[in-house]
Amino acid sequence: MQDISPEAESQTSRTGVKLAVFALAVAVAGLPINDVAIYAALALAAVAIFTGTVRVDPRRWGAAAAVVAVAIGAQVALAPPRIDEGFNVFLPGGVLERDLPADVYRHMAGAFDKQYPPDKRCDPAASGCWRAGVMPDRVYAFSADGIFHTSDLSRAVTRFDVADPIWHRLGFINEMRFNWYPVSDVQRARRDGRAWKGYDRWHLTMPWFTMIRLPAAYVGGQLCWTGDVLWEGAGERFAPEAAKGCRTIVPDDAGRRVVGVGIKPDTLTMHLEGPLGVRLKQWLQPLIKFAAIAEIVLLLIRLRPCRATAPLLLLALAIAVIAIDDASFLGGVRPFDGGDDGMFYDSVGRDMLQAMLAGHWRGFLEGGESIFYYGGPALRYFRALEHIVFGDTYLGYLSLVLVLSFIVLALFRRFLPSPWPLAFAILFLIxxxxxxxxxxxxxxxxxxxxxxxxxxxxxxxxGLLPLLGPRRSGPDNRFWPAFFGALLIALGIGMKPLVAPAAAVLLGGAGLAALYWRQWSRLAGMCIGFLPVFSMAWHNWVFGGRFVLFSDNAGHPLVLVMPPSAWIGALREVLTLDFSGGLTHRAMMQIPNWLSGPAESYWTVPLNAAGVAMLVYVVVRGRRFDPWLRLVGGAALAQHAVALFYVATARYHFLTWFLTLLVAAAFMQQIGFAWLERRYPALMTRVTRVLWPPRLAAGIERLDGKAG
Structure with a gap:
């Protein structure tokens, strides 16, 4: 039995205190965290906090509390005047015709007819046509940015600058009511596939409009625009402006509305600039937040730049990869593809959030389905909570993705000596x-x-990290690491029940080990932490009246392509030499499809097969390996077994191949490289000289040592 060491207790305490420091920084930033610059400041603060050492001096904590209070007070006192903004998709008829000002509606309807001639519109009977879908249910769309600063329009903002609708955070574009397919003449977006267009990857093509109400504080400022703009005059009449221009805001404009029309894609830009006093407040607001966050970190954390070097390198690489692929993930709102899971989860999450804000908790808990059908039940709840914290952005999901590089580094450190962990983490990011x-x-x-x-x-x-323990000696008898490890894995199953077999092997093995060592606190932590996994079955029973353990599409023939009955049928065909049923061919194709791996290429089958062979060796015969690594390998094998039955879509099996990579890396480091050097010394010398030159190895080792 492994007891709880004072060092382990201290580490748990330090983690909790560091989270408290980070909470102070978030309190200064305020909700929602939907500004990319503020998010970046919090990300850098998190690296500094979790790589540094906490100062426990009560005077410093008192000073930090004072900084938070002063910063919040200053933000309230110097808050810029808010601009009411409302926006929505424009489709002729319905609530827009009824509730928009008559001049505005007629103008936009004419622009719509010009862009989408009536004689060329899609057939309303065709599935995926915009005319067959659901029209907007309100004149101004719901915005998660408006939860904490309400408005009778969509939201109340401190700045108004429309340069690109993708970066203007138009959350309504991903509502399921606008789930149009290619048959529709009105499309949602266009993707620029050129490699260098990461920042400008998406172009919104769905017709939309935005309306602002000019605050009295902006008198003396100006509004500049390009595109189709209407300005409200006397008698609530709206007149179109020139296609490009600037107009000074006069006292009579206070409280009047200006409409920007984005019927024709990529034509509308608007920039509202206040007088000097307003601009000063707009500049001071983020500066106060930056200064307060920095002061909190400097007061409460003893910085360790050497330890922060590797995390900052991994963070920079991760952001670069994301930016090259699709920079809109870094704070914009891209239109999810019609029919994609992403559109469903975000749309349902937005509906759930609105139900919660209206006090309809049953609607929130039901999650859009009485019985979960789609294979990621928990993501809709994550989306709803994400929009509370991060407004109309996807920065919550981005945070998970950015943390991934640190998790990978920690897992490789758990089983490999320096400098291999950092080298593998960098390769993972490439x-x-x-x-x-x-x-x-x-x-x-x-x-x-x-x-x-x-x-x-x-x-x-x-969840693997706290369950496996931070050191080769394995986990000790602590409740909280076991609880959070099991909880994270339960949440993972909620996101995708497909990983349940790996979870069963991992938690089953960890539970048996806890029983063997009589680690009752650890065992209790795992059991209690894993309980939320049964919430899916509870949901399906309460709301749907039927027992479904996870989700209802687990047996769908497009997902479960080779059920056990099909394998039995294939065996029967082989024994009887009657191949008329085609099951043998399906079985033979399932294996290379499985081994094609994430690359989905048959060229990678031999390499992936070698990785699976290493995995089997470590699990079955690898007594010289860390027993916890063998348990991880057993979880990977359980997921490989899943691949024999379910469709070989690459994204279903990323975890399987990552765990295989982790075990194969440990195998190669402990056995494989030494065997190759003995068998092929000259070849390995040349390969090492090219792929692992001394300077590179020494540099990574120094960097890894600094981070350790």
């Missing part, structure tokens, strides 16, 4: 990993598309 195992790009691009798979795997991997 897209070369798609050849074998997985790569960071796999997770970031599917997260940017709003799928549940990356969230599932990140939570599962995060």
């Amino acid at each position: 897209p070369i990993g798609t050849i074998f195992g997985t790569s960071f790009i796999d997770y970031s691009k599917w997260a940017a598309r709003g799928f549940a798979d990356p969230a599932c795997y990140i939570l599962f991997m995060a």
Whole structure:
């Protein structure tokens, strides 16, 4: 039995105190955290906090509390005047015709007819046509940015600058009512596939409009624009302005409205600039937050720049990979593809959030389905909570993805000596990993598309760390690490129940070990932490009246492509030499499809097969390996077994191949490289000289040593 060491207790305490420091920084930033600059400041503060050492001097904590109070007070006293903004998609008829000012509606309807001639519109009977869908249910769309600063329009903002609708945080564009397919003449977006267009990857093509009410504090400022703009005059009449221009705001404009029309894509820009006093407040607001966050960190954390070097390097690489692939994930709102899971989860999450804000808790808990059908039940709840904290952005999911690189580094450190962990973590961030195992790009691009798979795997991997213990000696008898480890894995299953077999092997093995060592606190932590996994069955029973353990599509023939009955049928065909049923062919194709891995290429089958062979060796015969590594390998094998039955879609099996990569890396480091050097000394010398030159090895070792 392993007792709780004073060092372990101290580490738990330090983690809790560091979270408290970070909470002070978030309190200064305020909710929602939807500004990219403030988010970046919090990210850098998190690196400094979790790589530094907490100062426990009560006077410093008192000073930090004073900084928080002064910063919040200053933000309230110097708050810029808010601008009421309302926006929505424009589709002719319905509530927009009824509730928009008549001049505005007629103008936009005419622009719509010009852009989408009536004689060329899609057939309303065709599935996916905008005319067959659901029209807007309100004149101004709901905005999560408006939760804490309400408005009778969509939201109340301190700045108004429309340069690109993707970065203007138009959350309504991903509502399921606008789930149009290619048959529709009105499309939602256009993707620029050129590699260098990461920042400008998406162009919104759906017709939309925005309306602002000019505050009295902006008299003396000006509004500049390009595109189709209407300005309210006397008698609530709206007149179109020139296609490009600037107009000074006069006293008569106070309280009047200005409408920007985005019927024709990529034509509308608007920038509202206040007088000097307003601009000073707009500049001071973020400066107060930056200064207060920095002061809190300097007061309460003893910085360790050497330890922060590697995390900052990994963070920079992760952001670069995301920006190249799709920079809108870094604070914009991209239109999810019609029919994609991402659109469903975000739309349902927004509906759930509105139900919660209206006090309809049953509607929130039901989650849009009486019985979960889609394979990521928890993601809709995550989306709803994400919009509370981060407004109309996806910065919550981005946070999970950015943390992934640190989780990967920690897992490699758990089983490999320096400098291998940092080297493998860097390779993980570089897209070369798609050849074998997985790569960071796999997770970031599917997260940017709003799928549940990356969230599932990140939570599962995060749960491994406290369950395995930080050192080779394994976990000790503590309740909280076991609780949070099991809880994270339960949340991962909620995101994607497909990983349940790996969770069963991992938690089953960890539970048996706790019983053997009589680690009752640890065993209780795992049991209690894992309880939320049964909330899915509870939901299905309460709201749907039927017992479904996870989700209802587990047996769908497009997902479960080779059920056990099909394998039995294939065996029967082989024994009888009657192949007329085609089951043998399906079985033979399932194996190379499985081994094609994340690259989904038959060229990678031999390499992936070698990785599976290493995995089997470590689990079955690898007594010289860390027993916890063998348990991880057993969890990976359980997921490989799943791949024999379910469709070989790459994103379903990222966790499987990552765990395989982790075990294979330990195998190669402990056995494989030494065997190759004995067998092929000359070849290995040349390969090492090219791929692992002394300077590179020494540099990574120094960097890893600084971070350790």
